[in-house]
Amino acid sequence: MKKYVQLFGNLLVYFGVYTAVSLIHNLVIVPMFPAYNDILWRNVPVWITINFAITAALLLGFIGIKKAVRKDGRTDNVIAMSRFANLSRENWIALTILGLAIGIFYLSILKLSFVASAFPGFEEYVTLFMRSDSFVLTFLALVVIGPLFEEVLFRGVIFNLLRRTLPIWATFLAQAVLYAYAQPNPSVQAIAFFLAIIYSFVYLRTGSIWSTIWVSAVMNAFIFTTKQFGLHEVFGDFRDATLFFSALLSLFFMVYTVYVIWRGHGAMRYNVMVGNLVLWVFLYFIIYIPSLLLWNNQLLSIKSIEPFLRENNVLGFVIYDLIALAVYYIVMRALHKESLIKVSNFSAISVKSGVLIGLLGIAMGVWVQSFFKIPYIAEAFPQFEGLFSYLTTATFVILVIFLLIHSVYKEVFFRALVYNVLRTEMNMTLSILMCGVIYGGLFFNWDIPMTVYALAGALIFSAMFEWYRSIWAPIINEFLLFFTYYWFRKLDIPYGTLLIVLLVVSSVAIIGLVAYLYRHRERGTGASTDEAKKSRGRAAEQKAAVSMEMGG
Structure with a gap:
């Protein structure tokens, strides 16, 4: 009982002082x-930081006096208790990823329309909290001083005091409640409780207060700088579906990063994986936006070819695809010293497998077009009609050229680059899901029905890539899928008995072909297999070294 009384007394003193x-x-x-x-009203973060700084100074003085009076060595040293231990380079990078993921999650949740309407105080608090007259002064308060004092108080002192007396699960919950209580806004308190749990996992595993100070600093820096440079308003223009998937994706990386840190090894592989993902997605955007501007503002303004281009609007994709493939090839050579062709693994597959994969693509095309001809489905999801119309509006020759080049581009990007990168750290299921979500985000702005459509495609295409160890497998599948879209729309079969029969037959064909292709998959030694072996080897070599470098 005595230890609980002492714990309560200490907490009462600390929170009483605060x-x-x-x-x-x-x-x-x-x-x-x-x-x-x-000055404080024009720089609210400075105001809050001053409160924490005064509190920390008084508590340090209180602990110092207590130590001097007792003279028995049993009084804690705050610095020693907090443990300012060194962190490995791998952990610094992983913690940076965690801080950015938390910042994106926070901003995505903040801008969701139902959150904004249900909790108006949430954004009001953020606006007030980010009020800044002096960028430098506020940045120092948010990114340096604030995280330092806050984490020393809540993780360094309170967490460790609780841990001495309570079970670890109770410690996590209790310090999360106390951390949330210290926040001035009920909406923010819910987020703070969640963050405190994450911080506790990170602090406990790394054994260094620098870990949570850094995560908090990165998160605050992201939220503050994006506010200052107008990116909060950009997020506000996104649809709820986009914000929702952005929140889910960032939440996934938050949880997975904590898992990697907790696992205690493989942090470097994870950091490399995230870095490569960011690289390829970044390249996607910096090529796509200029290509879009070139098509809309330059090529379509040429009167002599405008009618032809509008009749064959898919040529815009062809231009983008060719530029992107060239850039990816150069970047792969420059950064990874590898050939994009080798990484993609354009190895041959048997004629029989190619035919069956092609038949699967045709069956998939018939199923999709039949399904979206159902009146209720067509009315509920009109965006698919727009997509199919756009992808099949072209003369036959141009369409074939587009399908050939675009199928190669999409499979090289999503399978050889994105999927292969994910597979260096994640299992097949997670990699397929993440690949589908990224596909939905890049191509469909995370429109929920279309992202589900993207996930279904990612499942089939990635399975073909895994089973046959060749990029040709998903390319053949995708080419004939979209080619079937074209011919099916040309036939213009009305909704009726024939369409229902086609839907049923194609469903049976898809199930049967997938099962057969899985049972008779060709176990090659493609690039993805080699990369997986290399990754496992690197993991084994790094495990001991990284574990020794970990702070905890």
């Missing part, structure tokens, strides 16, 4: 000095 400082500083001292009050 509450007293906040009340005296905010209600007594600040109003007494108008100029000081004006």
Whole structure:
């Protein structure tokens, strides 16, 4: 019982000091000095940081006096208790990824329409909290001073005090409740509780207060700088579906990063995986946007060819695809010293397998077109009609050229680059899901029905790539899938008995062909297999070294 009384007494002192400082500083001292009050109101993060700094200084003084009075060596040293231990380079990078993921998650949740309407105080608090007259002063408060004092108080002192007395699960919950209680806004308190759990896992595993200080600093820096440069408004323009998937994706990386840190090895492989993902997605955008501007503002303005281009609008994709493939090839050579062709693994597959994979693509095309001809489905999801119309509006020759080049491009990007990168760290299921989500985000702005469509495609195409160890497998499948779209739309079969029969037959064909292709898959030694072997070898070599470098 004595230890619980002591714990309660210590917590009461710490929170009593924090509450007293906040009340005296905010209600007594600040109003007494108008100029000081004006500076703080124009730089709210500085105000909050001053409260924490005064609290920390008083607590350090209190602990120092307590130690001097007792003289028995049993009084804690805050620095020693917090453990400012060194972190490995791998952990610094992983913690940076975690901080950015939290920042993106926070911003995505903040801008969701139902969150904004249900919790108006959420954005009001963020707007107030980010109010800044001096960028440098506020940045220092948010990114340096604030995280330092806050983490030393909550993780360094309170977490460790609780841990001495309570079971670890109770420690996690108790410090999360206390951390949330210290936040001034109920909406923010829910986020703070969640963050405190994450911080506790990270702190416990790394054994260094630098870990949570850094995560908090990166998160605050991201939210503050994006606010200052107008990116909050950009997020506000996104549809809820886009924000929802952005939140889900960032949540996934938050959880997975904590898992990697907790696992204690493989952090470097994870960091490389995330870095490569960011690289390829970044290249996608910096090529896509200029290509789009070139098509819309330059090529379509040439009167002599405008009618032809509008009749064959898929040529815009052909231009983009060719430029992108060339850039990916150069970047792969420059950064990874590898050939994109080798990484993609354009190895031969048997004629029989190619024919069956092609038949699967045809069956998939018939199923998709039949399914979206159902009146209820067509009315509920009109965006698919727009997609199919766009992809099949071209003369026959141009369409074939487009399908050949675009199928190669998509499979090289999503299978050879994105999927192969994911497979260096994740299992097949997670890699397929992530690949589908990324596909849905890049091509469909995370429109939920179309992202589900993207996930279904990612499942089949990735399975073909895994089973046959050749990029030709998904290319053949995708080419004939979209080619079937073209001919099916040309036939213009009305909704009726024939369409239902086609839907049923194609369903049976897809199931049967997938099962047969799985049972008779060709176990080659393609690039993805080699990369997996290399990754496992690197993991074995790094495990001991990385574990020794870990702070905890």
